[in-house]
Amino acid sequence: MENTKVRWGIIGCGDVTEKKSGPAFNKVKDSQLLAVMRRDATKAADYARRHQVANWYSKVEDLLDNPALNAIYIATPPSSHYDYALKALEAGKNVYVEKPVTLNADEATLLLEAVKKTSGKLVVAHYRRQLPLFLKVKELLKAGQIGTIRTVQLRLWQSRTPELVTKGAADWRTDPAISGGGYFFDLAPHQLDLMLYFFGIPISYNGFSQIQDAASAVADQTTGTILFENQIIFNGSWCFNVRSEDNIDCCEIVGSQGKITFSIFGNSILLRSDQGEKEFVFEHPEHIQYPMIASTVAFFEGKGPNPAPMEEALILMKIIDCFAEIK
Template sequence: MENAKIRWGIIGCGDVTEKKSGPAFNKAEGSKLLAVMRRDAIKAADYAERHHVPNWYSTVEELLDNPALNAIYIATPPSSHFEYALKALEAGKDVYVEKPVTLNAHEARLLLDAVTRKNGKLVVAHYRRQLPLFLKVRELLNIGKIGAIRTVQLRLWQSRSPELVTKGAAEWRTDPTISGGGYFFDLAPHQLDLMLYFFGKPISYEGFSQIQDPVSTVADHTTGTILFENHVIFNGSWCFNVRSEDNIDRCEIMGSQGKITFPIFGNSVTVEYDHQKKEYVFAHPEHIQLPMIASTVAFFQGNGPNPASMEEALTLMEIIDCFATVK
């Protein structure tokens, strides 16, 4: 597919595709959105009309049978990621799939096997890797701006109805048969993937979850620790039962000569070193997945590396499964 135009079909043209991702498939160079699918035919047709997409379908099979498509974006809830990714690979299509890549590590391992067996291309939508804010953090780490990294402390504490989740579709996020678990499964993949992106391979990890609020049906408190090969130690805390006044989204990377502080779901980075303090403020792209989609298109065309591989996603899912174990 080297240098060929990437012609996309979307499976699941729901809320996340309205602005975050959908329009970006027509804005990335060498890329065109040709078809969308949703089980609700009326909503599929409406999406296609509003976004000027020439084809719409109400079944996955009809979409995959379109010979003009050579790449598929899977934007359904996690419970169907594995099934649809397998079908797309079987149909000879390249795949870009939303996070979390699967319901659990077992499915992720099977999907990696399928990608390898089919010699296919699959990218996971860990799109924050490609945002200027996090590229800046990685640059600061790589140049040793704060010296040797000692520890990373991450906290994401939210009330029972987090403002960080996509509006209009929150109900399935607390149904483990659809999401894999609670809000941790929806939000932590972004955070933990960035830790893998910044610090490399982990050599050990441990954690657990609890159901603290008696009205919760899924875990609402998670804690976990990761030891990386480069001796960086990560500690994370996720709590979804605090007062709204106590909401916090903060990651602190402590070095021997300073620290870097930033929110995962914000737009600024603060660096402290040599008794100085500097803040970098970023404006995210209008379509926040556009940089990752552009890198994915380049990979599919044979013009760049995989920006978020299935191998890395498997490691991430193994960590999530570990942390999500309820005790």
């Protein structure tokens, strides 16, 4: 391990780090997980023991003071992303931060300014960009497999206890002071970031949210439209109060010569075109963030581009804020 170049510390070693991300830091070339931090010292020590991590802390400052660390993964709820990212950058560390990158666009603006003022690098954990399934979608679009894109239609409808969120960690997602605004803030960043990844910078966007269930503290229905270049129009619908039998996770990209259908949280693509119908099925990595972490390590080493830059995350947060405005 003497030659390891990127030496990681994790702030917030909770559920998402157990399998989705945490183990990947030791499996990526030139990467090593050296320390973890959690405010609950017992849980931090337990995580370090189970994952064979040399150091654990219950205070962020103690972790950031470790001179062996040069990269920090922030895996806490969104309400602390900005503060922890700022402290890590000021400590001279590179940063990999979970999505949504901040609570809102105002914080994202300040974080981008901080990145520009420091020597640190920052990557947002929009890890679906690096999964083979979505790389294939982008490849099909670039190859013109469905002709000129006419419209993009996305629906994510779930019951009040969505099956798509990490189990045992739902309570903070419905506290707007911690999550920013409910399940939409937790799940839509994956989807909307992919739209930016596929279609580029939007020309305009608008939308709104509403609370249909009077007992809810956060919006349970959101709708939004984005206009991209080349007259590509995206329409999205998010609803978190349907019967479980009516759950749907579907994105359709319709072109002049066919369409591509897939689920953002699924594992297959259906291509229908003038040449017929073809399905592509993928098996996601054991640690689903592995490809993004590998790309992040390469970026930190100066061997590749930023796979998910803060500039694009700011645009995403502006779209989310716009769609989340309650009417």
